[in-house]
Amino acid sequence: MMQKDIKRLSLYLLFAPFAMWITLLIILPHLGMFYISMREKVAPRVYEFGFDNYINFFNEPIYWNTLLRTGSMSLLVTVLALLLGFPIAYYIAKIAGNRTRGALFLMCLIPLWVSDLIRAFGWILLLRETGIISSSLQWAGLINTPIEFLYNDATVIVGLVYTVILFMIVPLVSTLDGMDDAMIEAGYNLGGNGPTVLRRIIIPYAMPGIVSGCIVVFMLTAGSYLTPILLGGKNSSWFTEQIYDQFITRYNWESGAAFGFVLLAFTSLVIWIGLKLSGQTLNSTVARS
Amino acid sequence: MQSTTENDLECIEIKKHFGSVRAVDDVSFDIPKGSFFSILGPSGCGKTTLMRMIAGFEQPNSGDIRIKGKSVIGTPPNRRNVKMVFQHLALFPMMNVYENIAYGLRCAGASKDVIRTKVHDVLARISLPDVANREISQLSGGQKQRIAIARCMVLDPDVLLLDEPLGALDLKLREAMKIELKLLQHQFDTTFVYITHDQSEALVMSDHVAIMDKGKFVQIGTPQELYHKPKAAFVAGFVGDTNRWAGRVTRVEDGAVEVETEAGLTMRGSVRGAGAPSVGDAVHVFVRPEFIKAEKSGADAQKIDAGHNVIEGKIDSILFNGANSRVLVRGRAGELIEADVVLTGGTEDLKPKDDVTLSWSAEQTMSFKV
Structure with missing residues (x-):
């Protein structure tokens, strides 16, 4: 009997940090936010309960346009991260030798040791009007006047891909690593050429990793704030910026909270569609890697 | 060169080295049409490298490989009509049985109807007609084995390579699969090249066996020849169980010798292998347990x-x-x-x-x- 109680107690103790984390930092704040988002301000310090904040969002084109723009750019970033990350992951998992593999993986990780902010400023140093790229192009005589590379969509996308690509590479490496080399050889042996083996064997096998990488990358990108603001400036029109504005600049917490939930619902919807289209489930992808 | 057309596979003086290691060293053999040929050797003897060269995953440093009389040096693996059953089978887990078998036909550009007939035909021949829609994970070990063979045989290969495919099975199933493989080989009437370190697999199934050691073929022959007339001490020691002694020759008389072993036993024996020993030479002596009669004394x-x-x-x-x-x-x-x-x-x-x-x-x- 005693033994059983101790066992149960240790189980509770082990579970406690996780439960506290989930309730205190995830569930409670979200409940609070949801409560705030449902309050309509009718007069100073007078509130009514209703969907007004959400309705406002859909009535103002600038809001949902920003959301769609954020969503489509995040999708583009995800696709680019996949296209760039897959060959890197394949090289690390299948082609590189055991020793180079560790070194390469480490090299992918090193940028993470520097904070997001510093890395964004690094990009600014390179890309601004008086920055390294512009001045070296001038020095080489390729351009006459300095060029501002910052504050456009392409820069934002490059910066975002750079920030998130690691989260694509890691799940891809772990799935590709689990693939028996003989399977690729069997693909060739049975008559497949390079593209066929890639399309019919390697990609289907890596699908769980691809989907889980895409989910993480899409979530991170759509919810990122620092990189779009610093590299895109005021015209980046990122949806997180709208949320920030509502909370801080306009001190309209009700509407900010509603925007937050709209973003959550939107990204969840995109991921759900992605899972349906790829025929995967959350269980088979994110939970596995 | 009339005879070359009779052979499905010929290897001529193949050499392959990795750095200073000679993995395959001057190996030549030919395999007549429709026979079951095994390459038997301890692990690390170069047999897998040899097989990978036949399949096209490695290139020999010198020598020639001919399939149906045509050299395949420089032909990529997907263009060789040599199919391979891998050690861990390498069935594609994301496809079901039907798709696994159809994969090769699709690569060859067969039409849907042809694929359907051929897949069902080959499933019937391996007596698993109802598994087409099963997932690979739903199959038993022996069924996976047969699917892996069917996946190759549906492409009608000139040579089927098998790389120790029975290694992962438990003993009872392995014994059953030995017989089954032999039967399948008869049924498909295709040349099988079987790689193994397990001598009983090689002896039971093969028409001919090549014994490989340190990158070289020591002896090629029928299982009976290898067992009863080994040409080298390595073959005598490797094929079948045997008592083995090291000793010195004390007397020689035409074809027979008298040997004193290191432990002090004296016995008469027949000279085998290359080189006639003379008095004082060191020899290895092998006697198989089934030839020794044990009776109660007196x-x-x-x-x-x-x-x-x-x-x-x-x-x-x-x-x-x-x-x-x-x-x-x-x-x-x-x-x-x-x-x-x-x-x-x-x-x-x-x-x-x-x-x-x-x-x-x-x-x-x-x-x-x-």
Whole structure:
């Protein structure tokens, strides 16, 4: 009997940090936010309960346009991260030798040791009007006047891909690593050429990793704030910026909270569609890697 | 070169080295159409490298590989009509059985109807007609094995390579699969090249076996030849169980030698392999347990033929294994000798500590010059 109680107690103790984390930092704040988002301000310090904040969002084109723009750019970033990350992951998992593999993986990780902010400023140093790229192009005589590379969509996308690509590479490496080399050889042996083996064997096998990488990358990108603001400036029109504005600049917490939930619902919807289209489930992808 | 068309696979003086390691060293052989050929050797002898060269995953440094008389050096693996059953089968887990078998046909550009007929046809031939829609994870070990073979055979290959495919199976299934593989080979009438380190697999299934050691073929022959007429000490020691002694020649008389082993046993033996030993030469002596007769001492001693080697000893232990039972006998010189015996379970059976007389003919005492 005693033994059983101790066992149960240790189980509770082990579970406690996780439960506290989930309730205190995830569930409670979200409940609070949801409560705030449902309050309509009718007069100073007078509130009514209703969907007004959400309705406002859909009535103002600038809001949902920003959301769609954020969503489509995040999708583009995800696709680019996949296209760039897959060959890197394949090289690390299948082609590189055991020793180079560790070194390469480490090299992918090193940028993470520097904070997001510093890395964004690094990009600014390179890309601004008086920055390294512009001045070296001038020095080489390729351009006459300095060029501002910052504050456009392409820069934002490059910066975002750079920030998130690691989260694509890691799940891809772990799935590709689990693939028996003989399977690729069997693909060739049975008559497949390079593209066929890639399309019919390697990609289907890596699908769980691809989907889980895409989910993480899409979530991170759509919810990122620092990189779009610093590299895109005021015209980046990122949806997180709208949320920030509502909370801080306009001190309209009700509407900010509603925007937050709209973003959550939107990204969840995109991921759900992605899972349906790829025929995967959350269980088979994110939970596995 | 008329005869070349008769052979499905020919390898001519193939060499392959990795750095300074000679993985395959000057190997030549040819395999006639429709036969079951095994390459048997200890792990690390280069047999897998040889197979990978035939499949096209490695290129030999020199030499030629011909399939149906045509050189395939420089032909990529997907253009060679050589299919391979991998050690861990390498079935595609994201496809079901039907898709696994259809994959190769799709690569070859077959039409949907042709694919459907061929897949169902090959499934019927391996007697698994109803598994087409199963996932790979739903199959048993033996079924996976057969699907892996069907996936290759549906493409009608000139040569089927099998890389120790039975290694992962448990003993009972392995025994059953040995017979099944042999039957499948007869049924498809295709040349099988089977790689293994398990001599019983090679002996049971093959028409011809090549014994490989340190990158070279030591001997090629039928299982019977390899077992009864080994040409080298390595073959005698590797194929089948055997008693083995190291010793020196004390007397030579046409084809027969008298050897004194390091433990002090004296026995007469027949000279095998290359090189005639002379007095004082070091030799290895091999006697298979089934040729040694073990009888209780003093019983019928007079029956023993004159030319036989005779040793008195005491039974150390009995290794009961049904029909393959064996006794370990400690001779006067202190060495252990294995002999096959029949144990019926009756009172006449040999028991530990019994004194026994061991006898075997000089003909079965295979002596190789070191």
